Amino acid sequence: MKYFILTALLFGLFFGQAQAQKGFLRGTVFDGETGEPLIGAVVFRQGTTDGTVTDFNGNYSLPLQAGTHTIVYQFVSFRTTTVENLEIVAEKVNTLDVTLQSDVEELAEVVVTAQVIKNSESALLSVQKKSANVLDGISAQTFRKIGDSNLSGAMKRVTGVSVQGGKYVYVRGLGDRYTRTTLNGMSIPGLDPERNDVQIDLFPTNVLENVMVYKTFSPELAGDFAGGTVNVETKSFPEEKTTRLAIGLGYNPKMNLINNFTSYEGSNTDFLGYDDGARKIPLDPQTEIPRPTSPEPANAGELLESYTRSFNPTMAAKNQSNFLNSSLSFNHGNQLDLPGVKFGYGVVLNYQNQYDYYGNTVVSSYFKDNNKDVNALDAQFVKNGELGRQNVLWSGLITSAVKFNKHELGLTFLKTQNGIKTATNRVSQDFEETSQTAYENILTYTQRSLTSPTIYGKHNLNKWTLQWSNSVTLARVYDPDFRQVLIAEVPQYQGGEQVGVQYFISGGQGGSAGRFWRDLNETNENFRLDATYALNEKVKLKVGGAGLYKWRTFDTFAYNFSTNQPVENDADWILRPENIWTPDSRQGIYVSGNYEAANNYEARSSVNAAYVMSDAFITPKLRAIFGVRAEQAQMYYTGQDNLGSTVYDDEQTLDQLNLLPSLNMVYSLKENVNLRGSYGRTLARPSFREKSIAQILDPVSGVTFSGNIDLEQTNIDNFDLRWENFFGREEMVSVSAFYKKFNGHIEQTRFELEPREVTWQNIGGSYVYGLELEFRKKLPVEGLMLGSNLSWAQSHVDMTQIIVSRDEINNTMTTEYESRKQQARTDETIDKDRVMAGQAPYLINAFLNYSDFNGINSLSLSYNVQGESLSVVGVGQVPDVYVKPFHSFNLNVTREIGERKNGQIRFTIDNILGDSKEQVWKNHESGDELFSRFDEGRTFTLRYQYSF
Structure with missing residues (x-):
């Protein structure tokens, strides 16, 4: 060898x-x-x-x-x-x-x-011009110009696309289940147990070739989308030998090089994005933990003490010093022309470490006043404090491909690893019930990983062209040892006068202390085969098939620490050795919490598909792309409810065959001017978590998520019309209109009497419509280009179809519309419709690029904002929460240096305006009350790249 x-x-x-x-x-x-x-x-x-x-x-x-x-x-x-x-x-x-x-x-x-x-931007516009679908996208060249380090920042530049929470893509105001994300055309699992979409912040831009957003359906695409399909394409076959090494440092005056950064001691490998075992559960999750009064077994007291002492004693957030944001990347690739064979390969390695610090965070809860003449909201509680977060992301991409004769075979291997350590230290003031002050520490860690090997082949056999691919994706979201302590301050009185305070974590005094583990593992296997037959120069027939198989396990384990005795106002005091309960003293802190089957489930699903379609030039100017896709979907579930009275053992919960027709028409008005019209039937299926009977409490948010085993799929009719003019190199203008009608729209809803419990249900009639405008134009000054895309959308959800409470005795129910009417203010009118959650009424993206400006290779200004959108749907006395517009204005400057121009310096400023991210409570004619606020500050980043 x-x-x-x-x-x-x-x-x-x-x-x-x-x-x-x-x-x-x-x-x-x-x-x-x-x-x-x-x-x-x-x-x-x-x-x-x-x-x-x-x-x-x-x-x-x-x-x-x-x-x-x-x-x-x-x-x-x-x-x-x-x-x-x-x-x-x-x-x-x-x-x-x-x-x-x-x-x-x-x-x-x-x-x-x-x-x-x-020019990759020109190439991307060429793809848009000749595509059978209405699509938009962003190229690797744009990544470099704008300076976005990961996909969540870059996606905001695409027409009609917004990014929620820094990681979730919304296309035309539709997210979660209604936006599908694929990697090189293959399905990948999401990494959030409470959502259906893919967290795109896992993808650094330097491993990507481009991103395409398909906004209309055609049969070769999977049918489960409505807003769009986002296809992330990785680099595969380099055109020339490339070896680059880059290092970057970022500074935010409010977040970096500070001595009061809020954090805690985790594991020795946190800087690599994963926990080394320091946060693992210290005992078997199936362990039966005895109570302090348990007579059995004989050594119950010793066991309880031992179990309590086994937990890591760190419970409090600490102030530490931190460093600059940092990044390191390496890229090498080449294409070799061997006799009769072309061989290409590439390796991309990327590492990022970012610190976020918010010194004055605000989180609050408000209710509508009992007096309907009062519009102002009543505060339930307000929490103020500090939050520190360290976000580590590394990734590796290996690609190889070989071309010979009329064949290409390739392999892509992508690995991403992300670890997010967060510490919160805040003061909570209760205004509604107890008027108590409480001191809260929350220590969390989330470990996300994605491993995705893919093999593919392309073959040209005279009039037949075959493409096939197969991928296996392993995804894990591991939340080890979330720690939360709420120490309640209880005034002590003597003779009617306050003489001091005591602190409690239990005993009915409003405090609590607990630990929480959550682990989601999902395996996806996806294959597809596409065959194209050229009947003649004007007509092509395309057929194919695909299979997607998913297996998921989800486990949660929660433990609480209790004592009826007062404690000190120090979260670390709780698990100090001298404060642990012992059989002799019968006093102190002890642990409780046994395995709950309802918090855990297993599920699997399969989607098998076949399609046939034709791409034909009916006349030299008129092109028609039409066909039908058949999808057979099945889901199976294993789990039980809290009482154990209902048990599912790999039982089928969904068995659905769908025929999804589509028609896309493209009429060439002129050589570079197209008029497009399309119709497509698509669908959205419930997720494993939603179509279940699990009832899972998230101890951090305090919300219980209850599945709905009777949830059904959503059917969607999509209509699109688009005019586009590609009038110059890198120049274009387009105007689009769209309308989408939902039958059985799935939405998360709250219970009127228990607003901190949510479930999912099908809603009868909902629809969304809107307009999009995009243009790119070179200005008279050489090298100067201006571009923008604007979107306007309106959505309607029928609140008379949303059930928020049931009276089983009288067999009656209350809808969201009726609940809102009952809580309406005296002069308030309640409509039967409202907007979809997360749907922004408008989006504005704009950029100004200047190339070769006074020795600067590229200077780019970019701006992004989206309109106020509904974030949390209220019910009963709980009002709605809205996300306020965030004005993101950024600068990116790039200059090549060195005699051979093999060095490059890039300087960026993010959030030049210094805007904050805010969500607010809203009620009829009342002033907005702050739900949450995070001051983002300004970040200055300097990056140096050297090409060998």
């Missing part, structure tokens, strides 16, 4: 030296009419036999001696295109994409002068 490796290395060195005497011309040849790659086009150096043929992706690679050449591009029934004065540099790759125009009557030759062409 060692001789084989040595031989391979020597061959690689020899071959690399031989190739170093030449340069390469690489690119793609496109069909000017359809925009698709041309397979088998001939590319050669004029006057010689030095040439090559494009592969089934339309790609070519031609080695040439250093110097100036004339290159000829030919294909049957297309005009020959000749490119003159093309300069080739030794050991460099020149990239040139060429579009051939069809002309069967006059086969005239086209002669052009060479220029640097390959």
Whole structure:
């Protein structure tokens, strides 16, 4: 084996030296009419036999001696295109994409002068122009210009797209189940047990090639989306040898290099994004923990003491010093032209460590006043304090691909690891019931990981083109040892006068102390096969199939610490050795909490699909893409309720066959002007968590999530109309209108009498409609470009269909509409409709790019804001919560340095306006009351990159 490796290395060195005497011309040849790659086009150096043929992706690679050449591009029934004065540099790759125009009557030759062409933004616009779907996207070049480090920041630049909570994508105001995210066309699981969407902040931009957002449905796409399908494409086949190393440091005056950063001692590997076992459960989750008064077993007291002492004693947040935000990345890739074979490979490694500190956070709860003449809200409690968060993310991407004859085989392996350590120290003031002051410490850690190997193949067999892929994705969300302590301050009176205070964590005094573990593991296996048959130059038939199989386990374990005796106002005091309950003293802190089956479940599902569709040019100007997709979905559930009276053992909860037709029409008004119209039937299925009988208390938020085993899927009818004009290189303008009707819309709802318990239910009729405008225009100043996209949307949910309480004795029910009417203020009118949760009425994205400005390679200003949106749906006396607009204004400046321009410095300023993120309680004609506020400050980042 060692001789084989040595031989391979020597061959690689020899071959690399031989190739170093030449340069390469690489690119793609496109069909000017359809925009698709041309397979088998001939590319050669004029006057010689030095040439090559494009592969089934339309790609070519031609080695040439250093110097100036004339290159000829030919294909049957297309005009020959000749490119003159093309300069080739030794050991460099020149990239040139060429579009051939069809002309069967006059086969005239086209002669052009060479220029640097390959531009990923232009390529992305070309894809949009020729796509069968209404789509928008963002390219790797845009990532670099704007300076976003992860996908959650970059996605905000896409038309009609917003990002909620820094990680969840909403397309056209629709998120959660209504936005589907895929990785290289393959399904990936979400990493939040209470949501259905994928957390996109796990993807750093330097591992990505582009992101496409499909806004209309066609049969080759999976049917479970309404807002859109977001396809994240990773780098795969590099066009030239690239080796880059980059390091970045970021400074926020409010968050970095401070001595009062709120944190706690975790594990030794927190800086790597995972816990080393320091937070694991110290005892078997199935352990029966005895009470202090338990007579059995004989050693119950000793066991209780031992179990209590086994927990990590750290319960309090501490002030520490912290460092700058930091990032490190490495990227290496190359494409080798071997005899009869092209081989490409790439390795991308990325590490980020970010600190967030909020010194004056506010979280509150308000109720509507009992007097309906009063519009002002009554405070239940207000919590003020500090929050510190350390967010570590690293990722690795390995890609390899080989092309030979008319085949391509490839492998992609993506691994991401994320660890978020958060510590909160705040004071809670109760205004409603006890008027007590309480002191709260919350210590949390969330560990998220995604491992996704994918193999794929592409094959051109004369008139048939086959593509297949198979991926297995392993996802885990592990929340080990969430710690929460609420120490209640209880005044002590003597003779009617206050003489002091005491502190309690239990005993009916309003305090509490607990620990919580949560572990979600999900495996997805996804495969798909797509076959395209060219009936002729104008008509293509496409058929295919896909399978998606999911397995999930979800476990939660909770423990409480109690004592009827007073404690000190110090969270760490609770588990000090001398304060632990003992059999002899019969006093002190002791642990309680046994395994609860209702907090745990297992589930699996399968979706098998097949489709057939046609892509036909009915006339030279009219293109029709139509077909149908069939999906058979099944779900199985294992779990039981709190009482143990209802038990499911791998029982089927869903068995549904769906036929999903679609029609996309594209009419070419002019060469670069399209009019699009489309209809598609899609759906949204309930998640494992929602279609269950589990009742899981989240101790951090205090909300109990109750599943609904009778939940059904949502059926959606989608209508789109779009006019687009691609009037110049990188320039375009488009106007879109859309309408979506939901039958059985799934929404999270609260219970009127128990507003801290939520469930999910189907709602009869809901709809959303809106308009989108996008433009990109070069300004008269050389290198200056202005762009913007604007979205306006309206949604309607029928509140008469939402049940918020039931009277089982009298067999009556109360709807959200009736509940709101009962709590309406004296002069308030209640409509039967409201907006969908999370749906913003408008989105504004704008950018100004200046290239090659006074020695600066790129200067970019970007702005993003979305309108006020409903965040938490109120019920009964609980009002609604809305997210206030956050004005994000950012600067990115890039400059190349060094004699060979192989160094690059990038400087960014995030949140130039210094805006804060706020949510507010709203009631009829009352002033907004703060629900939460986080002061983001301004972040200054300097990044240096060196290319070898």
